Amino acid sequence: xxxxxxxxTGETCPVPLVEAxxxxxxxxxxxxxxxxxxxxxxxxxxxxxxxxxxxxxxxVKEKDGIWTIKIRK
Amino acid sequence: xxxxxxxxxxxxxxxKVYSALIIGNGALSMGMxxxxxxxxxxxxxxxxxxxxxxxxxxxxxxxLGKKMINSRMKKANVASLERLMQDYKELGGKIxxxxxxxxxxxxxxxxxxxxxxxxxxxxxxxxxxxxxSKITLFI
Numbered sequence: 105x106x107x108x109x110x111x112x113t114g115e116t117c118p119v120p121l122v123e124a125x126x127x128x129x130x131x132x133x134x135x136x137x138x139x140x141x142x143x144x145x146x147x148x149x150x151x152x153x154x155x156x157x158x159x160x161x162x163x164v165k166e167k168d169g170i171w172t173i174k175i176r177k
Numbered sequence: 178x179x180x181x182x183x184x185x186x187x188x189x190x191x192x193k194v195y196s197a198l199i200i201g202n203g204a205l206s207m208g209m210x211x212x213x214x215x216x217x218x219x220x221x222x223x224x225x226x227x228x229x230x231x232x233x234x235x236x237x238x239x240x241l242g243k244k245m246i247n248s249r250m251k252k253a254n255v256a257s258l259e260r261l262m263q264d265y266k267e268l269g270g271k272i273x274x275x276x277x278x279x280x281x282x283x284x285x286x287x288x289x290x291x292x293x294x295x296x297x298x299x300x301x302x303x304x305x306x307x308x309x310s311k312i313t314l315f316i
Contacts, residue, residue: 118202119256122264125206129268156208 105134112141113170120146121153124175128159131177136162140172147171181210182312185303189218190234191243191258197316198261204312205268212306213265214298216275219316220282223274223290228258262293271295273302 110127112120120141127137139150147166150173154161162174182204186197197213204211215223222228236242256264266272273296274289286297296302307313 114254115256116254118199118206118261121206122202122268125268126264153207158208 105132105136107136107138110137110139112139112143112146115141116143117145119143121149124150124173125153128157128175128177133177135177137175137177138172139175140170142170147173150175179208179210180312181212181306181310182314183212183214183303183306183310184313185315186213186215186219186222187217188234188316189221189231191229191231192234192246193316194219194222194228194231194258195261197314198258198265200314201265201270202261202268205265205270209311210269210271211265212271212273212310214273214275214303214306216278220275220278220284222258223272223294224284224288225290228262228290266293273298273306275299 108127108131110123112123115123120139120143124137124139127139131137147164151161151164154175160176162176163172165172182201184197184201186194188194201211201213222231232240233243233246272293274294276297276299279297
């Protein structure tokens, strides 16, 4: 089981969502993906995708406009 | 069965092709399947070197408006159509090219981006895709 970090800071729609999905697609079950960015809508849309994909949302944090979302496949 | 989005890309305008590819990528990212059916002016964008060539649907002003929007998009760090297309393919999105349009426009397969096209089809292909789709759009 591995942990992978993705940085999409400065990226806009639809890149944060797409990069999250690309990483999740490549990950193995049990792997954790941590995605960091500052695109406001993605902070709620990535968790929506996680739910739609039936995966586990481990954590969502935000500080000074930079959010970090942790997902377990 | 997985939910699906099917989009007819009738327009070849740059801004509308953006809409189609963004929605397609969004659908794939949120766990749906996606098909883009390129027909009429949209088909022009599947020609070799054609993807980024579309005019703006409004205020193109012989390319001046497009230049302005392109520079603003660059500033906002919007992904290129080519990148969105590569992401779309990587996530398993399907590209269908309309055969009748190819005939009307006199376009041969060799002139098309065969690296992107999964299938050549007609209206029956679209209907088969759309009947299983929860979302279907005409752009």
